[in-house]
Amino acid sequence: MPDDTGRQTVPAAGGAVTAPPAATAAPAPRQVEVDPRGIRALIFLRDRGIFVLWVLLLIGFAVWDHPFFASVDNGILIANAAALTAIFAAGVAVGIICGALDLSIPGTAAMAACSCGYLMEHGRPVWLSLLVGMAIGVVVGLLNGLISLRGFNPIIVTIGMLSITTAAASIISGGYSIPGLDSLEFMGTRRYGGVPAPVWIAAVLFLLGTIFLTRTRDGLRLMAVGGNPEAVRRSGIHSDRYKVLGFVISSVCAALGGLVSTAVVTEASPEASPAIIFTALTAVALAGVSLAGGRGSLPRVLVGALVLATISNGLTIKGVNPYWGTGVTGLLLLGSLGLEKWVSGTVSRRLVLTAQASVHSGRQ
Amino acid sequence: MSAQSPAQSPVRPAALELTGIDLHYGFVRALDQIDFQVGQGEVVALLGDNGAGKSSLLKVLSGAHRPTIGSIRVHGEEAAFHAPSDATAAGIEMVYQDLALVDAQDIATNLNIGREILRRGPLGWFGFVDHRAQRRRSEAELDQLGVRTAAMTRPVEMLSGGQRQVVALARSATRVSGERKGVLLLDEPTAALGYEQTQQVQALIRRMAKQGIAIVLVTHDLPLAVAVSDRIVVLNRGRKVADVATEQTDNDQLVGWITGARASMFV
Numbered sequence: 001m002p003d004d005t006g007r008q009t010v011p012a013a014g015g016a017v018t019a020p021p022a023a024t025a026a027p028a029p030r031q032v033e034v035d036p037r038g039i040r041a042l043i044f045l046r047d048r049g050i051f052v053l054w055v056l057l058l059i060g061f062a063v064w065d066h067p068f069f070a071s072v073d074n075g076i077l078i079a080n081a082a083a084l085t086a087i088f089a090a091g092v093a094v095g096i097i098c099g100a101l102d103l104s105i106p107g108t109a110a111m112a113a114c115s116c117g118y119l120m121e122h123g124r125p126v127w128l129s130l131l132v133g134m135a136i137g138v139v140v141g142l143l144n145g146l147i148s149l150r151g152f153n154p155i156i157v158t159i160g161m162l163s164i165t166t167a168a169a170s171i172i173s174g175g176y177s178i179p180g181l182d183s184l185e186f187m188g189t190r191r192y193g194g195v196p197a198p199v200w201i202a203a204v205l206f207l208l209g210t211i212f213l214t215r216t217r218d219g220l221r222l223m224a225v226g227g228n229p230e231a232v233r234r235s236g237i238h239s240d241r242y243k244v245l246g247f248v249i250s251s252v253c254a255a256l257g258g259l260v261s262t263a264v265v266t267e268a269s270p271e272a273s274p275a276i277i278f279t280a281l282t283a284v285a286l287a288g289v290s291l292a293g294g295r296g297s298l299p300r301v302l303v304g305a306l307v308l309a310t311i312s313n314g315l316t317i318k319g320v321n322p323y324w325g326t327g328v329t330g331l332l333l334l335g336s337l338g339l340e341k342w343v344s345g346t347v348s349r350r351l352v353l354t355a356q357a358s359v360h361s362g363r364q
Numbered sequence: 365m366s367a368q369s370p371a372q373s374p375v376r377p378a379a380l381e382l383t384g385i386d387l388h389y390g391f392v393r394a395l396d397q398i399d400f401q402v403g404q405g406e407v408v409a410l411l412g413d414n415g416a417g418k419s420s421l422l423k424v425l426s427g428a429h430r431p432t433i434g435s436i437r438v439h440g441e442e443a444a445f446h447a448p449s450d451a452t453a454a455g456i457e458m459v460y461q462d463l464a465l466v467d468a469q470d471i472a473t474n475l476n477i478g479r480e481i482l483r484r485g486p487l488g489w490f491g492f493v494d495h496r497a498q499r500r501r502s503e504a505e506l507d508q509l510g511v512r513t514a515a516m517t518r519p520v521e522m523l524s525g526g527q528r529q530v531v532a533l534a535r536s537a538t539r540v541s542g543e544r545k546g547v548l549l550l551d552e553p554t555a556a557l558g559y560e561q562t563q564q565v566q567a568l569i570r571r572m573a574k575q576g577i578a579i580v581l582v583t584h585d586l587p588l589a590v591a592v593s594d595r596i597v598v599l600n601r602g603r604k605v606a607d608v609a610t611e612q613t614d615n616d617q618l619v620g621w622i623t624g625a626r627a628s629m630f631v
């Protein structure tokens with residue numbers, strides 16, 4: 001190869017490949033680039049598919065269960081049934097988004113509930129008892145996070161913490177449920193504007209959580225840490241802090257869920273039911289939150305919880321045995337995985353095509 | 365066929381200058397009396413076979429390793445890097461082969477992470493990010509670099525390999541193009557790319573240099589090095605065997621230096 005060939009290809013290639021050299025010197029006003037319609041439709045399906053599914057379910061049950069399903073009262077019933085699942089699912093989702101599945105959630109819930117119940121039983125004010133319950137969430141989350149940062153597998157760490165918190169709950173309550181917590185009724189069964197308190201609590205939690213994750217600097221960094229901690233670290237950010245923050249939020253949601261459950265039945269149970277985490281995980285997975293971390297959205301998780309509640313409600317009204325609902329949920333979950341894979345695959349194939357086209361033509 | 369001469373004035377000190385660098389790993393001498401410099405707006409390609417010392421030199425440049433002997437000057441001032449963050453603070457950015465992008469987030473978020481624009485007023489106090497301003501800034505920055513990739517709101521996972529590389533390069537470029545232009549260290553930027561995409565990245569490297577960024581390019585891709593660089597430095601067994609303007613050399617010479625078949629320029 002002669003000396004100058006390579007040198008001469010540079011500007012020529014530069015011009016042909018992207019923008020003409022003139023555009024570099026004085027950038028022309030750029031028109032906003034928009035993705036092709038097909039891709040936007042696919043992305044919509046991936047990001048909003050759960051909403052579509054829920055609407056289809058609502059329409060289906062409204063027709064099938066006519067006239068009992070489509071009523072305001074039944075809507076509130078579904079929302080109330082979904083609220084508790086949704087609160088726990090928010091905890092699971094934030095944990096996963098930040099990069100770790102927090103399995104200690106049932107234990108944290110039980111421990112927060114029993115501490116709150118114990119304090120109330122011993123005549124402490126309600127607000128203080130609730131505050132201590134929430135504080136337990138913060139402490140458990142901090143411990144989970146700080147231990148995991150030492151390089152231990154978060155799943156094992158949180159399993160250990162599940163055992164510890166479950167034991168602590170039993171020790172605090174003496175091994176029995178603490179009944180008669182009637183002064184928690186204000187956040188359990190009482191209705192505000194016709195809507196039960198747990199629904200309001202879940203709504204506020206998801207509203208705040210969504211704003212935090214999508215609008216604030218810390219929330220965006222938290223999601224980025226879940227996606228690629230190395231990228232965040234290289235940007236000069238202490239990614240460890242955000243990992244711990246993810247655990248803390250997760251445990252705080254768990255504590256909140258425990259307190260609300262207690263308020264609904266006015267009884268603090270030391271039993272940590274693993275079913276909590278699997279139901280929550282189902283809602284989270286339905287919402288397309290990847291276990292690999294870094295992606296997911298809370299509104300979708302909320303709809304995931306609503307889908308579960310809608311299915312069980314709709315089938316119950318029709319007198320179908322509840323185990324059918326469990327089965328249908330499983331099918332939906334597997335179906336959603338297949339759909340997600342198909343959509344991602346199709347999008348990336350189409351995008352590679354357009355990307356190559358843009359290399360040749362110089363525009364999208 | 366635009367002017368290729370770097371925007372480098374003789375008076376201005378080099379953006380990054382290494383003098384008499386030795387690096388020992390135990391008894392192994394990985395780098396032996398290396399002098400190396402890169403000026404503002406200059407692209408220097410660093411060539412060499414496996415084990416020639418390219419990675420070691422890159423690690424010294426990026427602050428990951430401290431040289432056993434030798435001095436480092438950034439814009440003429442003596443500097444000692446104890447950690448990569450020191451180098452980053454001095455305006456030296458490394459672009460790794462693995463890109464380190466957050467796949468699920470969109471282009472604008474990736475370009476802005478770590479230097480987010482907050483909203484004005486009370487919302488800003490709570491850490492609310494001004495997404496629109498961030499998108500505008502990123503668009504302006506990409507325009508300035510002359511790269512049009514895709515919609516700013518497109519997640520990075522939906523970009524082609526070349527587009528991702530462009531985003532990663534642009535992210536680093538925006539971090540070093542402050543008042544005093546910094547230094548970009550590129551480690552095999554086209555290793556995973558096809559022909560067209562390599563062309564795209566190549567054009568981007570030239571444009572970044574035109575803006576005054578000093579660029580060190582470590583690569584195995586000889587045609588890329590010849591096409592994009594102003595100067596080529598060849599290492600062989602930890603020694604610098606060639607430091608030559610790209611115009612004044614050719615493939616045969618370079619291959620000779622890389623393999624050791626050709627005698628060093630400095631003996």
